[in-house]
Amino acid sequence: MDHDTPLVQLDGLRKSYNLGRPNEVEVLHGLALQVRRGEFVALIGPSGSGKSTLLNVLGLLEPPTAGSYRLLGEETAGLDDTTLTRLRGQALGFVFQFHHLLPAFTALENVTLPMLMRDGRIAPAAEARARELLGAIGLGEALHKKPGELSGGMQQRVAMARALASRPPLVLADEPTGNLDRHSADEVFALMRRLHEELGTAFLVVTHDPSIAARCDRVIELVDGRIVSDRPQAKT
Template sequence: MNGDSLVRLRDIRKRYNVGLPSEAEVLHGIDLDVARGEFAALIGPSGSGKSTLLNVLGLLERATSGRYELAGQVVDGLDDEARTRLRRDTIGFVFQFHHLLPAFSAIENVTLPALARDGRVRRAVRERAAALLAEVGLAAAMDKRPAELSGGMQQRVAVARALILEPALVLADEPTGNLDTASSDEVFALLRRIHGEVGTSFLVVTHDPRLAARCDRIVEIVDGRIARDAPAVR
């Protein structure tokens, strides 16, 4: 594996309903590298395979065939427990809908991944969560519950949660798709700022060409194949 490659996919195929009359292949031999510290966009029409590819990258689904290396580890033969551990330790997720727990405060939501990993929230983790919320502009709102926050503020909590375990890779699936234009621009600017400060790799699925153009690289998937992979033109 290339020393600066965080992700390497080779000939990744994904089929559903294998062996049944309804068997369908959604990903047709995907080759993709994501370098450490890269900020890339994944675009494509609805039904093109973006979400399936993101699920494979995020170890939420297994590829039917092909080779996947993540952070120097070959993923393909790992059992479920090892995959879960690798996902937890390496990947952060930001979704279109923030999936915050309504009964938990902002800081409690941010510390949830650490709680799931360790069974408790250590003082250092809570301090990091508070620092992350301050970083995303929510120092004064850390004890508020999601219902007390705007949509843009809730998504910023979700960004902080994705970063709490210091992942090497953040997968963001339409992270601004549920926000108005102003909030969308704020959240995207936040992702770019964090990327610049921390150097975490980001792969952002977006349908917004404005946001894609603000990434460093654009990967376009059409009908389950990579149709374009080039630096963004600003």
């Protein structure tokens, strides 16, 4: 992929549910959007505006109904499940509001899980990468602790390491601080910004928190399935 090619390019993207039925509803109405390498973008909007639907489409979890979605320059329409899974594993990391760590697995095992699922094994280099990431985010002493032994903020840091372990060019984060108290939320967001700077990973962060959105480099606002503003944020 050419370095100048957008990571994400949407053109005329539409998403409807209950196609062909009396209760058919279109949720996303012809979106045009680009996300480039190394960007740190907030996606904001009221509940019901289509943010979760857009994230599901971007994450290759749901196909668009019409329009084009190119990921790493590859048109995703018509790709089979195997190819979609490969592209998802190559291009994307995910962080959710609830960490979705496996409770029976240690922090280290949770972070290496995506590589195990992708490759069928954990290569020594992959485990070393996971250890390095956990150390970098202040959890070097917690490698062998299970999620239940960690605070909420620590669990979300493990989830962040898991999202970044396979070095994806883009992380999709859905309300990553929404389940945390203010202090933990600020810590996790600061960590995201630090990892963005150090690794060059692009982030698209869905958030209801104005103070989080204010610290992103670009803010996209979605209302009723349409982009009503897309603006760069002044550096503070």
